[in-house]
Amino acid sequence: MSRFVIRFDDVCPGMAWARFQPFLDFFDRHPKVMPLLGVVPDNRDPKLDVAPPRADFWDLVRQWHARGWTLAQHGTTHEYSQPGGGLLGVGTKSEFAGLPLDAQRERLARGQAILKREGVWQPCFMAPSHSFDHNTLRALHELGFEAVTDGYGLYPYELEGITLVPQLFSTPRHVGFGIYTLCLHVNSMSDARLAATLRFMTQNASRLIGFDEARRTHAPRLLAPAARAISSSALRALRQARHGG
Helix, strand or coil, rough: CHHHHEEEEECCCCCCCHHHHHHHHHHHHHHCCCEEEEEEECCCCCHHCCCCCCCCHHHHHHHHHHHHCCCEEEECCCCCCCCCCCCCCCCCCCCCCCCCCCHHHHHHHHHHHHHCCCCCCCCECHHHHHCCHHHHHHHHHHHCCCCCCCCCCCCCCEEEEEEECCCCCCCCCCCCCCEEEEECCCCCCHHHHHHHHHHHHHHHHHHCHHHHHHHHHCCCCCCCHHHHHHHHHHHHHHHHHHCCC
């Protein structure tokens, strides 16, 4: 049976709080559902500032932490410094991929220090624009991170000492089995998309799992490599068709 992780990117003081509120209301009604939130430690990307910043932002993040929600370090400043999509080849720019190991470790450590200072750091990472490389994973491992929310496949797998929990689509597509991460950007969601996502979550609340449970799920031994290869090829083809190659 397919199971789903609900992931929110770009969580920062100036995010679209009014559009995020219906999801917060959903989690209040379904306290057993634990979302995955990508928290930007020190946002310097003006594109993420779409609403007046919340002065109580870190208090809110601490409340989510206390509720058992998974908080992923979503980059450090969310500024893109490098071209290229990294290992996944998804985007065209990156905050990390392409930089030397030492530079990535230093940048990641700065973000980690902020989250630790605020008392909310967890060993989970979410790369801006889904872009990271082997050096990113090595640096994360050296800093004590354990998991990344990204990758190809239908089940988690290991790379450079880090567990990758695949994220394939932003809509609830699935093939009837496996672990799927719904990647949601509330800043840019249409009203129709927001309503459809909430409807799916309500109708499938029993199939929504937390990130910790997802990363502990093992693939059937013979299925894992084939599922990762098939999903990688299919996803690349979809993106090429969408963007004209």
